[in-house]
Amino acid sequence: MSRFVDTMVATAQAGGTQRGMVTGEPSAPVRRTWRDVHERARHLAGGLAGDGFEPGGAVAVLAAAPELIAPTVQGVWLAGGSVTMLHQPTPRTDLAHWAADTLQVLQMIGSDLVLLGEPFGQLAPVLEENGIQYRTIETLLDSEPIAEPVPTAEDALALLQLTSGSTAEPKAVRITHGNLYSNISAMARRSELDPASDVMVSWLPTFHDMGMVGFLTVPMTFGVELVKVTPVEFLSSPLLWPDLISRYGGTITAAPNFAYAVVGRRLARVDDGDAYDLSTLRIALNGAEPIDEAAVAAFTDAGGWFGMPAECVFPAYGLAEATLAVSFAPLSTGLTVDVVEAGPLEAENRAVAVPEGDERRGTEQVRGFAVLGRPLDGIEAQIVGDGGTVLGEREVGEIRLRGEAITPGYLTVDGPVETQDSEGWFATGDIGYLVDGQIVICGRSKDVIILGGRNVYPTDVERAAGEVDGVRAGNAVAVRIDAGTRRERFAVVLESKAAGDEAEETRIVKEVTARVRDAVDARPYAVVVLPTGSLPKTPSGKVQRAATAEQYRDRMDAGA
Numbered sequence: 001m002s003r004f005v006d007t008m009v010a011t012a013q014a015g016g017t018q019r020g021m022v023t024g025e026p027s028a029p030v031r032r033t034w035r036d037v038h039e040r041a042r043h044l045a046g047g048l049a050g051d052g053f054e055p056g057g058a059v060a061v062l063a064a065a066p067e068l069i070a071p072t073v074q075g076v077w078l079a080g081g082s083v084t085m086l087h088q089p090t091p092r093t094d095l096a097h098w099a100a101d102t103l104q105v106l107q108m109i110g111s112d113l114v115l116l117g118e119p120f121g122q123l124a125p126v127l128e129e130n131g132i133q134y135r136t137i138e139t140l141l142d143s144e145p146i147a148e149p150v151p152t153a154e155d156a157l158a159l160l161q162l163t164s165g166s167t168a169e170p171k172a173v174r175i176t177h178g179n180l181y182s183n184i185s186a187m188a189r190r191s192e193l194d195p196a197s198d199v200m201v202s203w204l205p206t207f208h209d210m211g212m213v214g215f216l217t218v219p220m221t222f223g224v225e226l227v228k229v230t231p232v233e234f235l236s237s238p239l240l241w242p243d244l245i246s247r248y249g250g251t252i253t254a255a256p257n258f259a260y261a262v263v264g265r266r267l268a269r270v271d272d273g274d275a276y277d278l279s280t281l282r283i284a285l286n287g288a289e290p291i292d293e294a295a296v297a298a299f300t301d302a303g304g305w306f307g308m309p310a311e312c313v314f315p316a317y318g319l320a321e322a323t324l325a326v327s328f329a330p331l332s333t334g335l336t337v338d339v340v341e342a343g344p345l346e347a348e349n350r351a352v353a354v355p356e357g358d359e360r361r362g363t364e365q366v367r368g369f370a371v372l373g374r375p376l377d378g379i380e381a382q383i384v385g386d387g388g389t390v391l392g393e394r395e396v397g398e399i400r401l402r403g404e405a406i407t408p409g410y411l412t413v414d415g416p417v418e419t420q421d422s423e424g425w426f427a428t429g430d431i432g433y434l435v436d437g438q439i440v441i442c443g444r445s446k447d448v449i450i451l452g453g454r455n456v457y458p459t460d461v462e463r464a465a466g467e468v469d470g471v472r473a474g475n476a477v478a479v480r481i482d483a484g485t486r487r488e489r490f491a492v493v494l495e496s497k498a499a500g501d502e503a504e505e506t507r508i509v510k511e512v513t514a515r516v517r518d519a520v521d522a523r524p525y526a527v528v529v530l531p532t533g534s535l536p537k538t539p540s541g542k543v544q545r546a547a548t549a550e551q552y553r554d555r556m557d558a559g560a
Contacts, residue, residue: 002152002177004184004221005077009149011223012038019195019225022248023067026233026240030067034223037070040141044075045150047143051135055080055150058109058160060102061137062086063117066228068137069206070220072115075140080150082157084109084172085207088120092533095123099130105170106132108413109160115140154178160411161209161320172411173320182404183323184218186376190328191252191283191314193218199225199280201250203234203241210254210288213324238262239270242306246276254285254314256542257292258474264299265473267306279307282332287316287325289542290441290459291370292466295473296335310334317372317439321419321426322379323405327439329373336371338440346454349385349396351433351440364519367460369432372439379403382425383433396433398445400425447545449480449490456520458545461492464519465527468511470496470504475535476512479549481525481556489525491556492516493548499531526556 011034018033032040048059059076061083063069073083086105089098106112114127117137127134159175187193200219204211219226227248234241241263245253270276281303286296300310311334318325329336342365344350354366375381382390385397402424409418419426431448432441442457449456461478465471475495482488492512498504509527517523536547549556 001149002154002156002158002181004158004177004181005149005152007181008074008077008221009038011221014223019219019223021066021070021219021226021228023065023228025227025229025244026237032067034220037074037220039145040071041074041078042145043143044071044137044140045078045146047135047140048075048079048081049146050143053079053081053113055152056156057081058084058111058157060084060086060106060109060111060114061117062088062114062120062123063137064088064120064205064230064232065118066206066216066230068117070216071141072117072137073206073212073216074220076115077152077158078146078149080152080156082109082160084111084160084162085212086114087162088205088207089123095126099126099132101170102127103130103132104413105162105172108170108411109172152177154181159212161212162207163320163410170413173407174409174411174416175320175323175407179323179405179407180213180217182378183325183376184213184221186378186405187214187218187325187328188222190331190376192331193222193224193252195223198251199227199249200252201227201241201244201248202253203229203231204254205231208288209320209324210318214254214285234259239266242267242276242278242303245278245281246306249280251280252283252285253281254283254287254316256288256474257286257290257295260284260286260299261292261295261473264295264302267302268298270305273305276306278303279309281308281312283314284308284312285314285316285328286335286370287318289474290443291315291335292463293335293337293368293370294463294467300334315370315372317441319428319430321407321428322401322403323407325376325405326379326381326401327373327375329371329438337368338371338435339366339368341365342367345396345442346456349455351394351396351435353394364521367457369440369442371435372441374437375401375403375439376405379405381434381439384427391433394433394435396431396442399428399430399432399439399441401428402426447478447480449478450488451490451522454522456490456522458490460520461490461516461524464515465492465494465512468508468515470498470508471512472496472532475532475543477535477543477545477548478524479545479556481549490522491526491528491549492524493528493530493535493552493556495530495532495535497532499529499534505529526558528552528555 020033114134160172202215341352458478465476
């Protein structure tokens, strides 16, 4: 039996008071112990076995309700299979295209079975029309339980994590039982996870690695209390998140930067200092997208009114190819920003520190990046330049990773693809540098804008644009135009509730142009203002720069 499954089963079978999972907030909360979840998982595993499921097979899951997902994924693991969480259709999704994409994913992972659960039960006819076999999770939970977990090797696949790219060209990261156990154990140690006292609160989607691995698999494996709601519930009522932390005494939570920005603004408008109690929060992990110092400051300032310690902010670096987490900042230190000179960074790929008290701080002559901590146990990181030369401290290049948690490769529509070189290194495509062994991320290599020999990072452009009144937080995108040519330029595409108001659009374009020019000493080729919900995003909610450039090319040319 793999160490991962052994630990999960031992947690479920432990005697005494059991920790568990609360679902159904805010309307109909239900709490089940991890033993209850395990018993339901045994029934689902028995149902799979009764249907002739072969150990080692891949199972696709389409569900959003956490109370169904938890026993489903554990049941698949007990049956010796791997889990793939399918991309979920939204109200705006073309179901015919979604079904075609789903068929392609199933063929890629070698599966012909979808386990279907709420709120997607109404998609059963769509699956049938497209020849996709399915079983409802509720039906499988009524099966006879499996007697014993199927023995599983460390190198057997546990997760096939679909990447955040276009679903038209799917790719799945292969995560083994050994990868998973190494990473979740390292996260538990570095965060000083205490099953006896910690309470994890999350609204993160389970089709994303942070939601699936960090805020379902970790608590289920180690027996930590979990309060789990869906992204829809958070987005419809962002203050539900601090409310749950308050009512359940949450100690650990996580989200991308945009969510902290949204909640920080909402909390700042609450006059009653007793409305929430955030004093129990010791870890508020910030990851999955660039960390904005201003957004973090707004969140901690607002949270402080409700007793939240500012040092709970917990910057992190992660990616699916490392199972989840690569590095964590030191506990109880909050956000540390490395301030460097803009000139050497952009022209020479050197991160020259600007000391405290230097008059250049706070001007456009500097850039600031979050310090994301040292690699977790079992992971090595190095920075390499052109040609693979290993670089030194504060030299900027591509980040490479090696270790127990690093995926052996991808599954693609054209077959398996290895991710590691002959020495086991994985090239992340992230650009950054090391400071005292801690990782700092500047951006993605494919997104860096090259202007006259300068490397302009899109996050600097987007941060400047986001400071303009009327621009939706986290919804400004800098995109490259004529990339790799002498004519390379960039545009800013953003969302605003004022879209359609000609006077307001003109003001926003003018102010964004000026703010960006001041920030990066370069004028955008165009600024395009779109209505809310227009920017193309990944299934996990990240804005897609390349897709934005393609989709709005005509608008950018017209606005130039």
